[in-house]
Amino acid sequence: MSSIKRRIFLCLVGLLAGLAAWPAAEITLLFQAGFPSYLVFSVFLGTIFGVVIGAFFGSGDGIIMSHRRSIITGVVKGMAIGAVGGAAGFFIGQAVLFLTGEYLIHSMRRFNTVGMPVSRAIGWAVLGLFAGMIDGVRSRSWRKVRVGIIGGISGGFLGGLALEYFRIAFPGTVFARLLGLLVFGLFIGLCYGFVEVRLSYGVLTLLNGRFKGREFLINQKKLGIGALQKNDIMLEGYHDISDSHALIRVKKDDVFISPVEKGRVLVNDDPVEEHLLKYEDVIKIGSAKLLYQYK
Amino acid sequence: MKTGKLLIVSAALMALLSSRAGARAESVRISQIDPSMLLFRQDVKVYVSVTGRDGAPVKNIGKEKFSVFESADGTNFTRIPEIGDFRTMANYEEGINFLLLIDNSGSMYLDMKQRLTRDRSAMKFSHAKAAIVTFLKSMTNPKDRVGLASYNSYYQSFSDPVADRATIEGLLARIPEPVGDEGHTEIYASLSRAVDEFRSVKGRKAILILSDGENRPYYRYAGKPHRDFGTKIYSFEEPVRECQEEGISVFAINFGRGGGRRDVHLKDIALQTGGAVFDAGDGSELVRVYSRIVGQILNEYLITYDATMEPADKKYVKIRYAAGSGPVEAVRFYFSSTVFGLPLKEFGIWLLAPLILAALLLWLLSLIRFEKKKGDATIEVINPGSTRAVTRAFKLNKGQTIIGASKGADMTIMSGVTRIREKHATITFDGRKKKYTIAGDGDFKVNNKRVKTRVLESGDVINVGGATIVFDDGEVD
Numbered sequence: 001m002s003s004i005k006r007r008i009f010l011c012l013v014g015l016l017a018g019l020a021a022w023p024a025a026e027i028t029l030l031f032q033a034g035f036p037s038y039l040v041f042s043v044f045l046g047t048i049f050g051v052v053i054g055a056f057f058g059s060g061d062g063i064i065m066s067h068r069r070s071i072i073t074g075v076v077k078g079m080a081i082g083a084v085g086g087a088a089g090f091f092i093g094q095a096v097l098f099l100t101g102e103y104l105i106h107s108m109r110r111f112n113t114v115g116m117p118v119s120r121a122i123g124w125a126v127l128g129l130f131a132g133m134i135d136g137v138r139s140r141s142w143r144k145v146r147v148g149i150i151g152g153i154s155g156g157f158l159g160g161l162a163l164e165y166f167r168i169a170f171p172g173t174v175f176a177r178l179l180g181l182l183v184f185g186l187f188i189g190l191c192y193g194f195v196e197v198r199l200s201y202g203v204l205t206l207l208n209g210r211f212k213g214r215e216f217l218i219n220q221k222k223l224g225i226g227a228l229q230k231n232d233i234m235l236e237g238y239h240d241i242s243d244s245h246a247l248i249r250v251k252k253d254d255v256f257i258s259p260v261e262k263g264r265v266l267v268n269d270d271p272v273e274e275h276l277l278k279y280e281d282v283i284k285i286g287s288a289k290l291l292y293q294y295k
Numbered sequence: 296m297k298t299g300k301l302l303i304v305s306a307a308l309m310a311l312l313s314s315r316a317g318a319r320a321e322s323v324r325i326s327q328i329d330p331s332m333l334l335f336r337q338d339v340k341v342y343v344s345v346t347g348r349d350g351a352p353v354k355n356i357g358k359e360k361f362s363v364f365e366s367a368d369g370t371n372f373t374r375i376p377e378i379g380d381f382r383t384m385a386n387y388e389e390g391i392n393f394l395l396l397i398d399n400s401g402s403m404y405l406d407m408k409q410r411l412t413r414d415r416s417a418m419k420f421s422h423a424k425a426a427i428v429t430f431l432k433s434m435t436n437p438k439d440r441v442g443l444a445s446y447n448s449y450y451q452s453f454s455d456p457v458a459d460r461a462t463i464e465g466l467l468a469r470i471p472e473p474v475g476d477e478g479h480t481e482i483y484a485s486l487s488r489a490v491d492e493f494r495s496v497k498g499r500k501a502i503l504i505l506s507d508g509e510n511r512p513y514y515r516y517a518g519k520p521h522r523d524f525g526t527k528i529y530s531f532e533e534p535v536r537e538c539q540e541e542g543i544s545v546f547a548i549n550f551g552r553g554g555g556r557r558d559v560h561l562k563d564i565a566l567q568t569g570g571a572v573f574d575a576g577d578g579s580e581l582v583r584v585y586s587r588i589v590g591q592i593l594n595e596y597l598i599t600y601d602a603t604m605e606p607a608d609k610k611y612v613k614i615r616y617a618a619g620s621g622p623v624e625a626v627r628f629y630f631s632s633t634v635f636g637l638p639l640k641e642f643g644i645w646l647l648a649p650l651i652l653a654a655l656l657l658w659l660l661s662l663i664r665f666e667k668k669k670g671d672a673t674i675e676v677i678n679p680g681s682t683r684a685v686t687r688a689f690k691l692n693k694g695q696t697i698i699g700a701s702k703g704a705d706m707t708i709m710s711g712v713t714r715i716r717e718k719h720a721t722i723t724f725d726g727r728k729k730k731y732t733i734a735g736d737g738d739f740k741v742n743n744k745r746v747k748t749r750v751l752e753s754g755d756v757i758n759v760g761g762a763t764i765v766f767d768d769g770e771v772d
Contacts, residue, residue, distance in 0.1 A: 009660075012660070013657070016656055019650075020649065020653035025635050027646060029638035030638045032606045033605050035604050036604070037337040039337065042634075045634075056653070063663075094334055097632065098330065098331075101632055102330060104630075105628075106541060107494040108495075119632070163636065207753075208768075209667075210771040212754075237772070268744060280756065291756060291765070
């Protein structure tokens, strides 16, 4: 998948995550009065929310690679990490909301039009901070965690504001929270798509074959390349690629490629052992050719 | 939102009416609500003071005399079955925030007998300043903070609450005499404005107002709209309601002559907010103002209860005290909204539709194979670099494909930096061997190696004058 398609796809996944999280949140909210405490309620609602967000974003990598097993493991891992992240995010977001709300409700005359939206937005931003981290933790990429945090905070803040102002503009509407959650999901997706390329150590683009145009971001210190699913860069449908063929390592912002075991790696048509990648180096692994670039 | 405001007003009025009923008897006041442990322990702390008919705190009240209620709308209250913790307070350590509100109308520059005088020391304003200095000197807790404001036709703030008493004394000396249309006395509006300024201050709050006359609204007496308040004329109930909402008690020092000119409602404001009125003529009373306020706080009751889970953006807490003359009540609210806000009014099965729709769309997305299908061989510029790539992609469906600077080339690439020949390189297709070969006199690279001729493999990268061109034979296996 090309960079543009990847961005659009991630935005779409974000919107779908928001769409799916809405009914999950609404149904839980209906039973608020039945919960024994705000603590239990916050943890429960946060868990439900995180599970949905984690599942949708967790499926992203697998869908991009058109690999069903990756989708399933991504969804399961995303749900598990999402449950923890959502619970923590909602709990801390609620604590921050209580703090800011209680302060502003007694100190601001325009509380309903300014204080409440700002309090809500801050609470959502904290929730977003944690929700945005989920997919980065799942893929063990601290850069993606950072990117997710940016998306989560901005999406959360704007989502919270959108919810309140939509409710003020259209009193009685039942879709205010849906709008907020769509903005929330969209921003996380947008940030994954737009910022992760800039924060990555570089991009490997497949130049030929069935998956020509697919981009692999180098956003972690170590990436395995090979035919098996366990690899971070799985080259499916190419010839002469071993299960674990090559390894990308990042050392002090320099990116190196080296073969694993009996794997043969060519860079600019020359076989290499450990090679410092330079801009527009052409890597050949089996029948697959990849171009190294950074932005 | 209008309904919300209406509810707040009606709740406040109810509280007001109930407290008015006992205005001359005992009154109860919620001086502070602390919901900081709501999320962690589900409890809310309410600081309550009860004052007798003379404004003095009522001591040694038992837990059984109090009932706690909560409401999500300010109207329908639910009784909390049990008060958790109950104790009398002695939490004076955190200090009190005072706002000194001094009357700066024209009449304050007369003497105590309402006569014109040139002797500044005989003016009521000088007496008021002396009263404030006495008050400042009587303050014993270094954590107390004092702010300063004045009022006449207009409200003017001089300082937010600060710990340094000398600052306030300095500012006091710099309050200017009223000129022009500043001589009116907007007591209620100014009190309301003072509450506004005091909202953001946390902790216990008290306003000390020094006044020599009755409320004389600018609009009513000047006949033209007020600069800040327009045509609005404040009633005394407004600052009372606002003070009750914010837990601010008002203590008044009266400079009126023998009560003749004193404001009829200043005492109501003081008593209904849990404060008291002092007479400026009685020097011994002035010395007692501070100890009176502190005494009231030392006799507060701390009630802790488990909050309800009813969804609401703010919850109203009502404390009912079973006074001898009948129950008296006080209402305040705290913030209780959750991150996602209030639930929908009703559950519809249609709510499940978006969840199903989103899952369905995701499943459909997962079915899409983002794969390239077998097609024609192509060359495609993926990074033009410093050049201008006139042709972005070109199908190699001819025997020969020319890459060059001329418009006649199949792939035209122009550069102002590097010299690109008109026929820089040619890709030739050998139909028998099904091989593509690049050759040319121009300077070009394949996979970052300078070559003159080379058989191309799918995925090879050709660099011409800085432009990155990818060759693809169109095969997928």
